[in-house]
Amino acid sequence: MARKQSPFRHLGPSLAPRGGDVEPRGGGFDAPEGAGPVASPSATPPAERPLSVSALSARITGAMQTVGPVVVQGELSQAKVHGSGHFYATLKDDQALISVVMWRSSVARQGRLPGDGEQVVVRGDVTTYPPRGQYQLTARSISAVGLGDLAARFEALKKRLLDEGLFAEEGKRELPFLPRAIGIATAAGSAALADMLHSISARFPGMPVIHVHCAVQGPEAAPSIAAALQKLAQHAEVDVIICGRGGGNLEDLWAFNEEAVVRAIAESPVPVISAVGHETDTTLADLVADVRAKTPTAAGELVVPERAELEERLDEGRAALDAAIDDLLATAALRLRNLAAHRALTGPQYQIELRRQRLDDWASRLDDGIDGQVDDLRRRLEGAQASLRALRPERQLRMAQTRLATASQLLTRAVQNRHDHAAERLAALAGRLHALSPLAVIARGYAVLRNPAGTVVRQLADAPIGSTIAARVADGWIEATVDTQRRQGLREPTDIYEA
Numbered sequence: 133m134a135r136k137q138s139p140f141r142h143l144g145p146s147l148a149p150r151g152g153d154v155e156p157r158g159g160g161f162d163a164p165e166g167a168g169p170v171a172s173p174s175a176t177p178p179a180e181r182p183l184s185v186s187a188l189s190a191r192i193t194g195a196m197q198t199v200g201p202v203v204v205q206g207e208l209s210q211a212k213v214h215g216s217g218h219f220y221a222t223l224k225d226d227q228a229l230i231s232v233v234m235w236r237s238s239v240a241r242q243g244r245l246p247g248d249g250e251q252v253v254v255r256g257d258v259t260t261y262p263p264r265g266q267y268q269l270t271a272r273s274i275s276a277v278g279l280g281d282l283a284a285r286f287e288a289l290k291k292r293l294l295d296e297g298l299f300a301e302e303g304k305r306e307l308p309f310l311p312r313a314i315g316i317a318t319a320a321g322s323a324a325l326a327d328m329l330h331s332i333s334a335r336f337p338g339m340p341v342i343h344v345h346c347a348v349q350g351p352e353a354a355p356s357i358a359a360a361l362q363k364l365a366q367h368a369e370v371d372v373i374i375c376g377r378g379g380g381n382l383e384d385l386w387a388f389n390e391e392a393v394v395r396a397i398a399e400s401p402v403p404v405i406s407a408v409g410h411e412t413d414t415t416l417a418d419l420v421a422d423v424r425a426k427t428p429t430a431a432g433e434l435v436v437p438e439r440a441e442l443e444e445r446l447d448e449g450r451a452a453l454d455a456a457i458d459d460l461l462a463t464a465a466l467r468l469r470n471l472a473a474h475r476a477l478t479g480p481q482y483q484i485e486l487r488r489q490r491l492d493d494w495a496s497r498l499d500d501g502i503d504g505q506v507d508d509l510r511r512r513l514e515g516a517q518a519s520l521r522a523l524r525p526e527r528q529l530r531m532a533q534t535r536l537a538t539a540s541q542l543l544t545r546a547v548q549n550r551h552d553h554a555a556e557r558l559a560a561l562a563g564r565l566h567a568l569s570p571l572a573v574i575a576r577g578y579a580v581l582r583n584p585a586g587t588v589v590r591q592l593a594d595a596p597i598g599s600t601i602a603a604r605v606a607d608g609w610i611e612a613t614v615d616t617q618r619r620q621g622l623r624e625p626t627d628i629y630e631a
Contacts, residue, residue, distance in 0.1 A: 189262040196267060199258045204230075204269060205277070209248050209382040212412065219245060222381060223254060223269060231261075231268040238272055246276040248382055249283020282382055286389055290416060293391070298398050299419045305403040307423060307435065310442075311371035313340035314435055315364035315402075317357060320345040324378040324428040328407070331432025336439040342370055348377035353387030358396035365400045373400060374431045375417065376407030385409055388417040397421055407431035571606070580604040592617050 183191075204223060211221035217236030222229050232254060234242065246252050256271040293299065314332060318325050325343065332339055346360035347353040357375065364373050375397065377385070387393060388408045394416045397404045406421035407428040418424040425431035566572055574580065581589035582602050589595045595614050603610040 185265075186262065189260065189265065192267075193260045193262070196258050196260055201255065201257055201272075202269070203253060203255050205251065205253045206230075207282070208232075208246055208250050208252050208274075211246065211248050213239065213245065219271075223252070224383075231266065232256075232271055232274075233268055234271040234274065242273060244276075246274055249286065251277045253277055282386060286416070289389065289391060289394075290419070293394060293416065293420070298394065303398075305422045307403050307405070308371045310437065311339075311435065313342050313367070313369040313371065315367060315370040315373040316341060316343045317346050317360035317364060317373060317375040318343075318377055318428075319348045322348070322378065324376060324407070327427070327429040328374060328376075328432040331429045332436055335433060336436040338439075339436055340369065342367055348387060349380070349384050350387070354390035354392045357387060358392045361393075361396040361400055361404070365402055370402060372403050372405065372435055374405045374407055374425075374428075374435060375421070376405075376425070376428050376431060377409070378428065379409040379413060385413055385415055388415040393417055394420050405431045405434060574604060575606045579610075592619070 206223040206225050206229075209222045209224060211219070213219050217239060219232075219234040219239050219242075221232045223232045224230070234256075239245070253275045254269055254271045255273045255275075256269050258267060259270045260267050297303070316325065316328055318328070320343070329341065332341060342364060344360040344363050346356040348357065361373060361375060364370050375388075375393075377388075379385075385408055388406075397406070397417055397420045403422040405423045405425055406415070406418045407425040407430065408415045408417055409427075411426040423434060425434055570580065580603070581595065582604070583589055583595050584600055587594065589601060595601050595617075597614050597617060599614050601612055601614060603612065
């Protein structure tokens with residue numbers, strides 16, 4: 133019998149711990165190499181009897197109390213107010229971190245509490261927490277002094293990518309109702325992967341899952357996550373991808389704030405679900421993803437419907453379809469019985485008479501239709517004949533000839549009027565020109581005298597004695613020599629000398 137193949141397929145290297153990387157369980161110390169057997173308590177001298185864990189913790193607490201009040205500056209992360217009213221956080225710098233607790237009474241006096249990523253100054257005491265065997269900073273007051281380095285980088289990259297439109301809601305895609313296969317990009321062997329696989333298989337047993345391992349923490353995490361997303365997006369059957377990891381502080385989740393991861397999610401050709409940390413953790417991957425899941429478990433619940441519910445809905449649909457088919461068959465059977473009992477089917481004579489009646493009806497309608505069409509055609513013919521008579525060429529030609537003759541007469545009359553008017557104007561102008569002509573003046577007995585230079589003689593100086601002058605008379609010229617001159621007012625000479 134063939135073995136049934138599991139729907140879960142792994143496409144990346146395993147993160148199973150190697151031999152030297154496993155931390156010892158139980159918290160004890162290994163005996164130095166070559167040492168002899170450990171003595172039993174009964175054989176230990178009184179001065180070297182071992183302390184109980186609580187006694188050692190009490191000694192450490194007493195030593196811590198001698199440190200006195202301290203003022204510490206660092207960056208806050210994982211800051212939250214517990215339901216009891218106490219405030220818990222982690223204070224860190226680039227090399228170390230310490231837990232911070234502020235009791236409810238101090239929280240009430242504090243006012244505004246700083247959040248994750250803020251640089252703060254904490255005033256308080258160094259104390260211990262015996263149940264966990266760790267030291268902590270019990271804060272009396274916390275003062276914010278600005279954003280920490282990681283928070284500042286987060287806000288700067290967030291603003292730049294927001295300006296590019298990578299977080300726009302209109303770019304978000306709908307998740308497929310029933311994907312062919314689900315891609316998961318997370319660390320192999322992690323609790324987040326186990327939670328996602330469990331929630332997917334619980335809702336839809338047999339759903340194919342394609343897993344690609346990637347580092348989710350550390351300097352190599354960002355390129356590893358981006359490569360895993362690209363590999364899953366190229367898979368032919370993957371219709372949706374889940375990218376995420378379990379919870380942690382800001383540093384643990386920082387890989388999901390790297391630009392390479394954000395752009396890989398934005399460029400994915402299939403929808404991406406971000407499942408990073410817990411509901412209170414917010415990364416840039418959450419903002420750019422098509423859907424954000426509160427936890428990895430919730431991502432598995434979002435990506436597939438419940439198979440049992442689908443099968444139940446299919447059963448209901450199948451039952452409804454069967455009932456509808458039964459109803460149709462029952463209705464058809466009833467109609468068939470009614471038709472079988474109808475008188476139209478009991479004898480042919482009824483059908484013959486019915487068709488004769490229809491034939492008579494159609495004949496009457498045909499006659500009425502033909503008469504109506506003939507009348508309509510007759511009216512249209514008469515109208516066309518009237519229009520043709522109104523548009524006959526002979527009538528149009530006669531009308532045009534009449535209009536032409538009338539226009540010719542009007543044109544001839546206008547030309548004659550213009551000619552007569554022009555002749556009258558010409559005669560008048562000729563009369564006026566003749567009246568103003570020097571020749572008309574000369575014809576009345578006057579003469580025009582010119583000296584040898586050809587200029588008109590207007591005074592005695594223009595014709596000196598002895599000079600020859602020419603006189604223009606009505607019918608020619610007279611030349612004479614001046615031998616006498618008399619001033620105006622003297623008697624005019626009676627002698628005329630011709631040259």
